[in-house]
Amino acid sequence: MIDMENIIKVSVRNLIEFVLRSGDIDNSFMSMNRALEGTFAHQKVQKSYGYEYQSEVYLKYSIDYDRYRILLEGRADGILTQGGETIIDEIKSTTRNLEDIEEDYNPLHWAQAKCYGFIYATQNNLDEIGIQLTYFHIETEEIKKFNRIFSTNELKDFLYDVIDKYIKWANLTFDWGEIRDKSIKTLDFPFSKYRKGQRELAVAAYKTIREGKNIFAQAPTGIGKTMSTLFPSIKSIGEGISSKIFYLTAKTITREVPLNSMEIMMSKGLRAKVLVITAKEKICLNHEVKCNPRDCAYAKGHYDRVNDAIMDILKNEDLISREVIISYAKKYNVCPFEFSLDISLWCDVVICDYNYVFDPQVYLRRFFEAEGQDYVFLIDEAHNLVDRSREMFSASLSKADILQLKDIFKEEYIQIYKSMNKLNTIFNKLKKDKDIKDNFYQVEEISDLYYPVTKLIAQMEPFLIEKKDHPDYDKILEFYFNLITFIKISDFYDEHYVTSIENNGRDMVLKLYCADPSYLLNLALKRGRTAIFFSATLTPLEYHRDLLGGNKEDYHIRLSSPFPRENLCLMVNDHISTKYKDREKTYINIVESIETFINSKVGNYFIFFPSYIYMKNIYETLVERNPDKNIVIQNPSMTEVEREEFLSRFKDENDLIAFAVMGGIFSEGIDLAGEKLIGAAIVGVGMPQICFERDIIKDYFNHNNKNGFDYAYVFPGMNKVLQAAGRVIRTEEDRGVILLIDDRYGTYRYKELFPNEWSHHKRVSVKYNMINTLKEFWK
Known part of the structure; x- marks a missing residue:
């Protein structure tokens, strides 16, 4: 039967x-x-x-x-x-x-x-x-x-x-389902007790999944957001409510946390297949990513061997990390990236970048061709998705690229040459007709481009088929794919977009810019059953809900810090301006404030800045005045190995003063509990540099009856500040200090963005106030 x-x-x-x-x-x-x-x-x-x-x-x-x-x-x-x-x-x-x-x-x-x-x-x-x-x-x-x-x-x-x-x-699928579901039914919360607010978040997440709705959850750092969302999601699989969990992150470094959380549950008896998808460029076993049998031994005969590799890994591994994938890929001589995508079909939890669900170029079509699947999307550090989605849904064309490449086609492929000249003519006409001196934007799409670009795409294809050995082939192929992206994005163009043109004399770049990604994100969310957006910084809620595809029917929850308030000493020096025009004349004031801060107790500190140049100037002055101190600075182009080495110093040393950039790889998603980090000074309000694109966002939301300056500058900046501050207190036993330096922190606009757990902050505009405050806290 x-x-x-x-x-x-x-x-x-x-x-x-x-x-x-x-x-x-x-x-x-x-x-x-x-x-x-x-x-x-x-x-x-x-x-x-x-x-x-x-x-x-x-x-x-x-x-x-x-x-x-x-x-x-x-x-x-x-x-x-x-x-x-x-x-x-x-x-x-x-x-x-x-x-x-x-x-x-x-x-x-x-x-x-x-x-x-x-x-x-x-x-x-x-x-x-x-x-x-x-x-x-x-x-x-x-x-x-x-x-x-x-x-x-x-x-x-x-x-x-x-x-x-x-x-x-089929046997593998159904037999595994029985094993998994049986283990889920007997799985209890993996810790002896919930942290304050953790149970509340878990219950809210479970209710949201049962009802097939979305929720925005703001929970302070250290509450255990990852476990509070993963545990109820796993339970929903055991009850047949959902079939797969996509745990989505913005940065590679933050993927360790969900992987560790799954490992903890599995140590308590859970059986689940967990996969980490790593970008092709980061998991490729060759020096160059060239996915063809001529250049890659792993590509040659891949499909002859991959099914055996899949069966082997699924029978023998539950926690499938990057290292595990590479091990089996080498064993079977298969491409590790394509291998990982195939494995995902049998996995219960897929940990991956936002791109694999939201990006129209690379989303996993094998899962998301149809709407209304029973997937759960857990969107970690959801505040990052705002700017990331703007990037995903935007595309640009460069006049310099056209001029650099067009002469390649002048002799043998004259039609391509003529079409590229046509595009160049359109750029020149736009510059003249719109009187573009530097930057320009308009709400309307420039429709004159669509047909010439699609025509050029079609004309380039015979060249790309026939001339694979051309010395400039890779450059031409990249340009071709850029044209395709431009056409795909132009199909999305509506009232959420503007067309911008930046002219700096050397190049003229036309961009289809998605100022408001909410509509396209909302469409993507319909590919699953439930989305749980969570972060320590979803303030203000309306701003994040507006931009992340939410609506007023979505649930929301805001939780207080689970840790004793007296464990955090929060100080505000609102007597120093860090505005661009004032920076040079306040360098010494900032250095002196930092010196007072770090001299109160020997330990590991982060010093966060809004930009690399500003950070470097203060760093050099501090080092010159304190040659005996252990001061290091974040390099703007660190490799993953260098990042790991930088972080490992917090574990190995106890007198480290580390300079880092807000919104960067060290200001969020890292866990330095206990004595690994005892304090963080935050210089500035994290505001993005005033620029053309940010001003477009400001104008767009002003036009749509919002406070455009807040949407473009204030809220994104304050999110960076809150994330950086969240590195300090990670457990109930942690004690730490935070210093905010900027006169704007004394204004109502910023104070109303402070979380509840910052209500006890102390003003330390005078040096002896900070000394006494720190002395009292550390005694």
């Missing part, structure tokens, strides 16, 4: 492509219009027949196999009935020379058609059926056909042989 829970719905194409796949990864250039070309090929072939030809015939079939009911479905390109004979037609578009395509050119093409043939023959009581492969050449429109006749019994044997190979994967 079939358990109704053991129903597998799979398309014929996906079944065949997974079970029978073989060969190489080859991400060499392919036309961006491949899908359109395929549609054109299908329509051209289908229209060449008469009434005897049925196009795009939907087929479905149910097979009871072992303990499963397998629901197969698919769409045959064509079914031809003539002279009492029935033929299943499978149409494939190609750019290869038809003379090079033999009957067995691609076994998967026959396999897919044979499955359709079995379904149709069985449902229509046919003893045999014809299978036809039709290859359509995109450029010449020539056609080449191959025909075979199969008995229905032959096709049945073939399909059941495919299912035989597939069934071990």
Whole structure:
């Protein structure tokens, strides 16, 4: 008897492509219009027949196999009935020379058609059926056909042989589901007690998932947000409410926290498959990322070996980190990145960058082609998603790129040369018509660009196919992909966008700039069941809800710090201006304030600044005055290894004064509990540098009845301050000091953004006030 829970719905194409796949990864250039070309090929072939030809015939079939009911479905390109004979037609578009395509050119093409043939023959009581492969050449429109006749019994044997190979994967899925769900049912919260507010957040998260809604949760650093959101999400999987958790982060460094949280639950009996997806560039085993069989041994024959690698890793590993993926990738000689994407299909928790859910260029289509899936999105440090999503949904074109590349095509590819000149002419005309001296923007899209860009894309494709050995190939390919991105983003263009032009004399850059990403984020959120946005800094709530795709029906929760207020000494020096115009004349005041701060007690301190240049100037002065102190500074272009070494100094040393930039890699997502960090001085209000794009945001929200200056400058800056301050108190035992330096902290605008746990702050505008305050705290 079939358990109704053991129903597998799979398309014929996906079944065949997974079970029978073989060969190489080859991400060499392919036309961006491949899908359109395929549609054109299908329509051209289908229209060449008469009434005897049925196009795009939907087929479905149910097979009871072992303990499963397998629901197969698919769409045959064509079914031809003539002279009492029935033929299943499978149409494939190609750019290869038809003379090079033999009957067995691609076994998967026959396999897919044979499955359709079995379904149709069985449902229509046919003893045999014809299978036809039709290859359509995109450029010449020539056609080449191959025909075979199969008995229905032959096709049945073939399909059941495919299912035989597939069934071990079904067993793996369902057997694992039973093991996982059983462990979830007996799983208790992994700590002996909840921290203050932690249970409240966990309950709110669970309620939100059950109801299929979204929630914005502001919880101070140290409350245990990660466990408070992961634990109820895991419970929802065990109850069949959700099927997969995507834990989304902005930075690689913050992925350790959810991984450690899962490890803790697994040490208490949870069984779950947990995967960390690492960017292709960071996990590639070669010096250069070139995903083709000529340049990469891991790409060559990847699909011959990858299914064995997947089975092995899933049978033997639950916590699948970057290191584990690399180990198995080397063992089976497969591409670690593509391997990790395949593994994700069987994993319960996927820890990855925001991009894999939200970015229209790289989101995981294998999961998100349809809306309304039962996924849970846990969006960590959600305040970062505002600016990241603006980047994802924007695109630009550079006049300098056009001028640099166009002469390459002057001799042999004159049409490309002319089209690039056309784009250059449009830039020049815009500059003249709009009288653009430096920066300019308008709400309307510049429609004159769309057709010339799409025409250039099409013209560049033959070059990219034929000239792979050209010395400037990589540069040209990058430009081509940039054009594609521009066209894709232009399809999103609406009232949430502006068109900006920056002209600095050396270059003129036209940008489709997404000032308000809320609408596109909202569309992306519909790919899942629930989104839980959480951060220590979602202040003000309305600002974050407005920009992150939320609405008034979403839940929200704001929690107080779980730690004793007396463990934090918060001081405000609102007697020093850090505004750009005042910086040079206040350098010494800031240095003296920092000296008083760090001299009160030997220990490890962070000193945070709004910019590298400002930081470097203060750093040099402090070092010159204090040559015996252990002072280090963040390098703007640190590698991951250098970042780890920088952080490790907090564990190994006890007198470190570390200068870092607010909003950077060391101001959030790192955990330095106890004596590893006893204080942080924060110079400035974190405000982004006044610039053209920030002014666009300001104007946009002023126009939409918001306080544009706050949306563009004040709120993003204060988020950086709160994040930096949150590095100090991480556990109930921690004691630490924070010093805020800026005269704006004394104003109502900033004081109203202070969290409740800062209400006991002390003004230390005079040196002896700070000395006495610190002496009293540290005694």
